[in-house]
Amino acid sequence: MVDGEPVLFEILDTCPKADDEFPNAAELVQWADGLLLVYSITDRKSFNYIRRAKSDLQSDTPVQLCANKVDMVHLRQVSRDEGEILAKDFECKFSEVSAADHVDQVAEIFNELCKEVLASKRKSKQSLLERMLGGARPYSRGKSDSNLPKD
């Protein structure tokens, strides 16, 4: 439930399975309402993949950037600063988490992304309505209309 509304998540894991594999992110996630870009702080390749993949993606889809495995600090290859800089570049929220230790943090990220998706859908519905009405405000019968004939 997000803001009292039931939400069904369909999740596609687009992680490349081989070092030389670079799936076209845009083709894979055309249908996505929101994107959670996850890399591992212990794997610079995963960070580089996210950086490259983002340029293929539609810019109007809500995005969040997430660095996983913060419990493995001794194996860290990507600094927090680098993650923050990339998030600024993408103009999206950023968090470092440990899915292994704090699953609630992961749930919160999904929750926030979902809120962004719902807000973005509401906004595009509103702008579609405004375009259909040619900028006019939606008509609603008010007190001043009471002298007009009813038919």
Ligand SMILES: Nc1nc2c(ncn2[C@@H]2O[C@H](COP(=O)(O)OP(=O)(O)OP(=O)(O)O)[C@@H](O)[C@H]2O)c(=O)[nH]1
């Ligand atoms: N220590 C630690 N291990 C994690 C964390 N998140 C995932 N893992 C481990 O990392 C491994 C890969 O996790 P997956 O969930 O399979 O992630 P994936 O992105 O599908 O990774 P691939 O198997 O490479 O495709 C598993 O052994 C997980 O248990 C974390 O936050 N901390």
